[in-house]
Amino acid sequence: MKVLSIAFNTFRENLRDKLLYNLLIFALLMIGSSLVLMRLTLGEFHRLILDIGLGSINFFGVLIAIFVGIGLVSKEIEKKTIYTIISKPVARFQFLLGKYVGLSLTLLINTAVMACGLLAVLSMQDVPIHAVLFKALIMIVVEFMVITAVALLFSTFSSATFSAIFTLALYVIGHLTPDLKAFGEKMGGVGKTILEGMYYILPNLDRFNLKGHVTHQLDVSTGDLLAIGAYGMAYTTFLLTLASIVFQRRDFR
């Protein structure tokens, strides 16, 4: 399939870019923190390991999603390699989808390896592992998928630098949207409509954040998980559709 072959190509390209070296940093961080912090902290050691582990999985992933995501299309255009693909019988949306799936695959594998590292440290330190940890990891991947789609959308019409700025901004905004709703409720009238509209249209990235649930061992029901997952998928589809529409109209010179 065309999409898959582009996806695998993107994945291979990511590997060639030594993208997975971040795993090394992660491994060092995990080992280092478990060795050092174990001596420094008093009690609640599980918590530190979980927080550092999940936090860095999320952080590295977001960085990759943003900074590799913005280059997915713009790099091909700058290097003029896009001509060789567009001239083939490949629809543009297929090209975009392939690129997207490729990076998502990279992120998935990256996260999976990191998660294995985290699990290894946890089991070595005899930390009980709860199901909610896996739920949180899945949600982290869903967040990556949304952010990658945002980066891809921006990179279809803007330069790499601006795409990075826009995506980073949207990432920060995405974690603050509940404020928009709260302020809108107090405003009333037109202000309320505008703020609530923004609240519903902007991605609510805090929904995917279950890291706190893991630390405090609060379970998330399957229904909630499915609802959040469905939201993430719908948002990703929406962004990819927009990206396809923009990309379809674009001229390459």
Added chain:
Amino acid sequence: MSESPAFEIRPRVFAQPPSYVVSSVVALLVFGLLALIISLQQNLDRRIDSHVAKIEQLAQLPRAEFLKPALLGYHHLGADVLWLRLLQVLGKKKNTSDEYEWLYHALDVVTTLDPQYAYAYYVGGVVLTNDANRVDLSNRLLEKGHRENPGEWNLPFLLGHNHYFVLGDATKGADYIGKAARTSGAPDFLPGLATRMHAEAGNPEVALEFLEALWRENPDLVVREKLETRAKEVMIERDLRMLEQAISHYQKKYQAYPKTLMELVSTGYLPRIPEEPFGGSYELNFRTGQVTSSTHPTRLKVFRRDLESGM
């Protein structure tokens, strides 16, 4: 492959159906997805967000000393965001005493992040005194504000109010009003007010003048309403003093208390019986000679103390 004009012509993906069908299908898809996102978002709102009042979050606010480094130099922006959240709490009709503690804490954080945020001190001072009845917290906040912003006249002005009316310390109150009067930009009536407050501590007329000044400086309707109530209470005190004075004159002459208040008018000790500002009436106990208001039977503490200490 050579440069071909094929790139100039937009390659069509959906070649078969006419373009308007394609674009309307795409538009439908986009709007459909948007509707789906919104409905899913609403679903999540209902599902997950338990309605914890925002104010509880203020309780967990870290101290400003720890918050400031985390804000990476954006602490003014941080103060603004926090201030916005705080205002949502201030807007609530009634808060519990815990909530006012948190409110003070949050105000302390805001004003430590941005010590020059004079308005935050002022509003905080007004709310903590009038709504929360926590004059101690109000004074602590205002004194911090006065220390950091010696050029703001309304912070010592409010401190003066707290000491004069709430704590009943007329001298200290007058001192603060004096400080406010010496600040540049202070209104012209302040110096006169300060001297009279010193001279006639506990005089309801001076108090009324002070309240009127506060009323003028406060555009907030809720605060104004409270000030009006307080002014009416002071008016009762003024009227009661007038009545008591007339009664004591009457008693000296006739060796007995009048049977009704109207006797004071008929014997010429009073031109007329003053109207009770809350719409009630003044009642005379002809055995003890004491007058009370039907709406506010207890008298203002501030003035009582002055009365007892020989006025």
